[in-house]
Amino acid sequence: PATNVNFSYGAAEIVRRRFFLIFWNTYRFFVGNALVDGWVPKKGDKSARREVLDQWILSRSNSLVKGVTEALDGYDAKTASEAIERFVVDDLSQWYVRRSRDRVGPTAEDESSKASFYQTMHEVLEAVVRLSSPFMPFAAEEMHQNLTGSGSSRTGYTIKNSVHLALWPSFNKMHVDSPLERQMEYLREIVSLGHSFRKINKIPLRQPLASLTVKGSSGFKTQKAELTNLLKKELNVKEVLFKNDGELAVDFNTKLTDELKAERSARELVREIQGLRKEKGLKLTDKIRVSYPDSAPNKLAVAAFSDLIRRQTLAEELSPGKILRIWSKRK
Structure with a gap:
């Protein structure tokens, strides 16, 4: 109330591009591939083994639930909405979904990985949609009705199961893995250095390279094999070497066979x-x-x-x- 808020068609368009379209496209990616693969949610299904990316996004989403709930309890809508935007854009869309694209669809071969992605993504989307419902009531209603099987804009909404009557997401500390969150943040820092190296040296990401050497690092402290494999895929290299000397830096073997x-x-x-x-x-x-x-x-x-x-x-x-x-x- 004490701060002026600028609002205009231009400002609204920026938010639409920066957040709403990214959120909607993330939701559409999940729904479209789930329909192709014939996946349907099963309540309480724990059969799929969570991969490291799934464990991480569940941890991040639970941290989000805690932060948004505390902010709204303190009538701080700005902090809550900004936290949702950062999560959807930086964590869910630009990292989790982007790194999971090859896990789903008709070309994906690992059924266990596919099931893990769908189960995790469904849980995360349901929670984030409910968190965002005070800020985007109509879009949240559309997504919630579809995700929960309550109805759609084509078949008619089920008011009884409206997102605005649904229970607020609960924080589950059992899903929070702070060490994994720190390790993933560290991995993404290495990835940023790797992308910068490729850009400076004009080596497109589509060109695979023999090896990456990470200097100033002894490697990952938890789930080393899975995180290293994730780093290989993201930077398109065949091998990752760690050398614990000096400051954090990266170097690639750029010799092309x-x-x-x-x-x-x-x-x-x-x-x-x-x-x-x-x-x-x-x-x-x-x-x-x-x-x-x-x-x-x-x-x-x-x-x-x-x-x-x-x-x-x-x-x-x-x-x-x-x-x-x-x-x-x-x-």
């Missing part, structure tokens, strides 16, 4: 094929035939990474040609 070059060409081909799938409006489950430009890099890529290309694009046939073309095998 024929295999590393071929892998990059394969990933470039996958990206272009996925672009054509999107242009043609194909479903995520549609099988395709592919004709690719008959160049030397493409030949090497297909020879060495045919399985990867087929799996990630749902291509049943790969044949050389003059230009990149795809045909749907939809019946």
Whole structure:
């Protein structure tokens, strides 16, 4: 009440782009892939083994519940809303979902990892939607009705199960893992240094590299293997080495072997094929035939990474040609 709040169409548009669209697209990613994979929530399902990313996001979401609840109990809506925005944008969208994209959909092969993602994401989304309902009542209602199976804008809302009548999320300290949160923050600091290195040296992330050396570090203190594997995937390297000397810094082995070059060409081909799938409006489950430009890099890529290309694009046939073309095998 003592502070002036600027409001305009321009300010509202900034918030829409910076938060609402990111939140909505995160929700749509979950719903769209869950429909494709035929996943439905099971109350109290504990069968899926949580991966390190799932454990981390559950910890972060419970920390969020605690912080937002305390802020609103103290009538501090600003602190509460900013905490929700940071969580959705920085933690949920730009880290958890981005690092989990290859765990779901028709091209994902690990059913246990897939189940763990869906169960975790559903729990987290349900909690965040309820936390955000005082700030975005209509969008929260739409998401809540769909996530809980209560109804939708097409079938009609079930007032009895409205998000505004739902129980406020409860803080579960058993899900809070402060050491893991600190280790993930440390990992993301290394990732930031790695991305900066690649940018300065003009090495695109799509180009795999042989190794990463992290100086000034003895490695991760908890769940070392899983966190190291996560670091490998994020920075697209085959090996991570730690050297406990000096300040925190990173260095890459930038020597490119024929295999590393071929892998990059394969990933470039996958990206272009996925672009054509999107242009043609194909479903995520549609099988395709592919004709690719008959160049030397493409030949090497297909020879060495045919399985990867087929799996990630749902291509049943790969044949050389003059230009990149795809045909749907939809019946």
